[in-house]
Amino acid sequence: MLAAISTLLLFQFVGETLATVTHVPVPGPLIGMVLLLAWLMVRGGPSVELERFGRSLLSWLALLFVPAATGLVTGLRLLEADWWRIALAIAVSTALGLATTGWLMDRLTRLIHGGQGQP
Structure with a gap:
């Protein structure tokens, strides 16, 4: 599980770094996701651990919308x-x-x- 989290955070970090260094108007996490996709395509797919962690993370996805909904309510x-x-x-x-x-x-x-x- 630690390897899966590290992989995701590494690609986000690389994406953030590239966005900051190149000053492109694209969010760093998006660049990181594209790089992760390319890496997974080259490898032939995710490892079992990464796939399991990704599914677990997706099950909590609805919770990530709470801050956005709170911002919406406070900005009525x-x-x-x-x-x-x-x-x-x-x-x-x-x-x-x-x-x-x-x-x-x-x-x-x-x-x-x-x-x-x-x-």
């Missing part, structure tokens, strides 16, 4: 003042995300199937 005045801007941003970003995903899926399907539009 901001939400009341700007609710329409927030709703508009959510609607526009959702529509753009869906449109981009659909367009990308169409392009990849055509690429994979040699220019034919059918799967």
Whole structure:
């Protein structure tokens, strides 16, 4: 279990370090997760211990949303003042995300199937 925790913390540390040194506008933990994914793909998957620890960590994932929910409740005045801007941003970003995903899926399907539009 110590090796699994150490592996996850090492990749987060490397991601944070790269984000700080390179000044890229990407969170360090995200960089660390991408590096961890690449490392796991090269190795052929996680070790049994890492997989077990990851599943255990995921079972506690809901608990990680408590601070965000607390921040939401304490910031209700901001939400009341700007609710329409927030709703508009959510609607526009959702529509753009869906449109981009659909367009990308169409392009990849055509690429994979040699220019034919059918799967």
